[in-house]
Amino acid sequence: MSLPRWMEPLLEAGEMREIDRWAINERTIAVDELMERAGEGLAGVISRRAPAGRVVFVCGKGNNGGDGIVAARVLRQAGRDVEVLLVWPAEWMGSDAQAQLKKLPGAKPVAFEAGRLNKAQVIVDCVLGTGSSGKPRSPADQVISEMEAAKAPVIAADVPSGVDATTGEVEGPAVHCVATAAFHRPKVGLWVRPGKEYAGEVDIVDIGIPRGGPARPDAGLIGSGVLREVPRRGATSTKFSSGNVCIIGGSRGLTGAPAMTALAAMRAGAGYVTVGAPASLELSFTVRLLEAMVVGLPEDGDGHLDASGLEPVLKAVVRADAVVLGPGLSKNPQSQALARAVAPRIDVPLVVDADGLNALAGQLEEILAGRRWPTVLTPHAGELGRLLEVDSAEVERSRLRHVREAAAISKAFVVLKGDDTLVAAPSGRVAISRGRAPGLATAGTGDVLSGVIGAMLAKGMPVAQGACAGVYAHLRAGQIAAAPHGPDGVIASDVIASLPAALSA
Numbered sequence: 001m002s003l004p005r006w007m008e009p010l011l012e013a014g015e016m017r018e019i020d021r022w023a024i025n026e027r028t029i030a031v032d033e034l035m036e037r038a039g040e041g042l043a044g045v046i047s048r049r050a051p052a053g054r055v056v057f058v059c060g061k062g063n064n065g066g067d068g069i070v071a072a073r074v075l076r077q078a079g080r081d082v083e084v085l086l087v088w089p090a091e092w093m094g095s096d097a098q099a100q101l102k103k104l105p106g107a108k109p110v111a112f113e114a115g116r117l118n119k120a121q122v123i124v125d126c127v128l129g130t131g132s133s134g135k136p137r138s139p140a141d142q143v144i145s146e147m148e149a150a151k152a153p154v155i156a157a158d159v160p161s162g163v164d165a166t167t168g169e170v171e172g173p174a175v176h177c178v179a180t181a182a183f184h185r186p187k188v189g190l191w192v193r194p195g196k197e198y199a200g201e202v203d204i205v206d207i208g209i210p211r212g213g214p215a216r217p218d219a220g221l222i223g224s225g226v227l228r229e230v231p232r233r234g235a236t237s238t239k240f241s242s243g244n245v246c247i248i249g250g251s252r253g254l255t256g257a258p259a260m261t262a263l264a265a266m267r268a269g270a271g272y273v274t275v276g277a278p279a280s281l282e283l284s285f286t287v288r289l290l291e292a293m294v295v296g297l298p299e300d301g302d303g304h305l306d307a308s309g310l311e312p313v314l315k316a317v318v319r320a321d322a323v324v325l326g327p328g329l330s331k332n333p334q335s336q337a338l339a340r341a342v343a344p345r346i347d348v349p350l351v352v353d354a355d356g357l358n359a360l361a362g363q364l365e366e367i368l369a370g371r372r373w374p375t376v377l378t379p380h381a382g383e384l385g386r387l388l389e390v391d392s393a394e395v396e397r398s399r400l401r402h403v404r405e406a407a408a409i410s411k412a413f414v415v416l417k418g419d420d421t422l423v424a425a426p427s428g429r430v431a432i433s434r435g436r437a438p439g440l441a442t443a444g445t446g447d448v449l450s451g452v453i454g455a456m457l458a459k460g461m462p463v464a465q466g467a468c469a470g471v472y473a474h475l476r477a478g479q480i481a482a483a484p485h486g487p488d489g490v491i492a493s494d495v496i497a498s499l500p501a502a503l504s505a
């Protein structure tokens with residue numbers, strides 16, 4: 001199935017190779033023509049981003065190096081001061097790159113020498129592209145470390161060397177670039193951490209590959225178009241048809257979380273919101289949430305939901321169109337047992353967040369297997385690590401692999417949060433947030449996200465679409481909230497207040 005219109009396709013290295021092969025064999029476009037356009041585009045990116053001073057190209061032996069040689073020629077012909085350094089002997093280069101070497105006017109390329117990077121105004125990384133596999137090996141590893149240590153900014157051809165174009169994983173040395181000139185389409189690894197941190201700005205270069213290629217990408221960026229899919233209130237709407245969300249959570253000391261989830265759901269357009277929380281805390285929700293209904297649930301006498309509350313919870317959610325389980329729930333064993341009992345019994349779309357996720361740790365498959373309605377899990381790396389019983393650092397190293405694994409095991413949609421929030425479907429398809437809302441790095445913004453997604457699902461959006469619309473609206477609200485005071489002054493309540501603007505823009 002092709003990607004929805006609101007997703008901008010991203011390619012894996014293998015998919016890009018397949019498209020190249022198709023363009024060359026089926027559309028009879030010559031390799032040197034593709035390389036020419038890639039090099040010209042790269043030269044354009046360099047001219048725009050570094051309009052003066054010496055340009056030092058560092059070229060490997062594959063076609064990525066060939067692209068660099070073309071760009072070096074184009075810039076020399078335009079009168080720029082250009083030096084070309086080769087990582088491997090010229091004779092080891094592929095035939096297409098060698099052909100380009102013959103056309104290079106001016107000084108001949110020289111073997112790589114770290115000292116030569118000192119005179120660069122800008123360095124162009126053409127060492128490894130989509131043909132790279134595994135950790136950079138000698139001599140590329142040393143060269144990559146030297147480029148990383150150099151003072152001049154680096155621009156990457158297609159993908160920063162050392163970053164896996166398919167996964168964004170970085171196993172060894174890699175280069176932090178100010179920008180990456182992505183040929184044809186951006187590769188997945190440019191948008192997934194840690195690779196994303198190395199890619200810098202991504203400039204797309206059209207290399208003349210026609211439409212209709214063989215690849216059916218399974219990953220893409222979430223575009224603004226997803227907000228056009230959000231159902232809006234109209235003349236025939238009622239508070240119920242606008243979306244009825246029920247939030248189950250809260251505990252002594254953690255009353256802010258479900259309150260923010262509720263407010264976020266309302267600001268994201270839900271017409272009717274209920275909070276089910278420990279009975280002794282009812283008053284604190286009642287005074288804070290004027291527009292929401294509050295249901296006091298059985299508790300342990302100390303402000304923690306009790307496992308005996310299953311039937312009252314099921315009663316509280318009976319009219320809900322979507323349920324959010326977990327904000328402020330706490331790690332109390334009784335409350336965790338309640339979450340495990342509740343999750344399989346909710347017969348509407350369910351969002352599980354925060355301590356609701358911790359309740360599922362190690363039992364994802366068993367607990368969610370019986371659910372007949374879609375489930376969305378919204379972990380950060382620490383919570384995903386607990387769900388899968390691996391270290392959170394391991395999750396951060398291979399974010400795509402872990403989010404896909406969790407979605408496959410749980411048959412749920414998994415939203416792995418971060419600057420590069422990844423939304424994985426059980427099928428393996430992944431939608432990626434562009435991020436760039438550092439104001440969101442503050443307590444409570446996760447509770448806001450679960451409320452927004454809850455509202456989208458309650459409005460009846462298909463689950464992948466609803467989760468992505470929630471992620472996109474939340475991101476944009478984070479950016480809008482930062483506008484008056486900068487990212488450091490943002491608190492989660494500002495993000496909630498910015499949701500209507502985010503959704504209407």
Ligand SMILES: NC(=O)C1=CN([C@@H]2O[C@H](COP(=O)(O)OP(=O)(O)OC[C@H]3O[C@@H](n4cnc5c(N)ncnc54)[C@H](O)[C@@H]3O)[C@@H](O)[C@H]2O)[C@@H](O)CC1
Pocket residue numbers: 017020031034035038060061062063064065066067094127128129130131132133134135136137138140157158159183207
């Ligand atoms: N027809 C095509 O395929 C086109 C390819 N283009 C460019 O070509 C690139 C892909 O070219 P290639 O497939 O030649 O591959 P690369 O240029 O990425 O380099 C692969 C070379 O590096 C070596 N290598 C691989 N992994 C390594 C590692 N871990 N450590 C050290 N050396 C390693 C390989 O032995 C091979 O010689 C793209 O990223 C793009 O820049 C563009 O020129 C457009 C057309």
Ligand SMILES: Nc1ncnc2c1ncn2[C@@H]1O[C@H](COP(=O)(O)OP(=O)(O)O)[C@@H](O)[C@H]1O
Pocket residue numbers: 354380417418419420421435436437438439440441442443444445446447448449
């Ligand atoms: N540096 C960042 N850039 C962009 N988004 C971020 C950043 N840090 C955190 N976020 C977002 O903020 C939210 C934080 O959620 P979470 O970690 O669950 O916090 P909490 O539990 O305090 O609400 C997530 O949606 C995450 O994607």
Ligand SMILES: [K+]
Pocket residue numbers: 064125126127128129156157158159160161
């Ligand atoms: K490169």
